[in-house]
Amino acid sequence: RIPNIGRYIFIARDASVYGEMGWDDTKKGYIRPNQPGGLIGTLLTGFLWDPYLDLRLEYAQSTPKMFTHHLYTDGYTYKDAVLSHFIGTDGSEMYAPLTQWITHEILLGFDASRARIGSTQHVIKEDDRPPREKRDSFGFDVSYRFTECDSIFIGYDLSRITNRDFVTDNPEFDHVFGVEYTHAF
Helix, strand or coil: CECCHHHCCCCCCEEEEEEEEECCCCCCCCCCCCCCEEEEEEEEECHHHCCCEEEEEEEEECCCCCCCCCCCCCCCEECCEECCCCCECCCEEEEEEEEEECCCCEEEEEEEEEEEEECCCCCCCHHHCCCCEEEEEEEEEEEEECCCCEEEEEEEEEEEEECHHHCCCCCEEEEEEEEEEEECC
């Protein structure tokens, strides 16, 4: 966390920078990472000098070896899907949510995402690799905290998907509507 970053750059009051790194546990990957991928992000609080406005920027990238599970070729799945980040193998995503507290109880949010998703199937030859699925998403949401312990969240997300299920020129739109109730003990 970098407090009072506004003294150096004039776009936010405070900034947090975070990241993670990962790689598949290939034969020599325990000692030296083989094609590592990861995620890097920043949270800018008090964005544009508004104490109730926050901007988060995240970038994630995986490599061709990630999530193909060269050692664990059986059983490392859940409901026939390989356990992985949603961008899969050789994928990337840029994600940017913007949130604004309107009152002490109401939080509005807007987010945008551009993802390039790779298949998690084990591919021997580069030529056999299917096309990457592409998703461009935009969404908005509102949260209302009606007691100190209870809140409700309502959101909508629209995604334009190209090469759905890794089939070339298979464009579609997804509409996701979500409602969530939270009670904190």
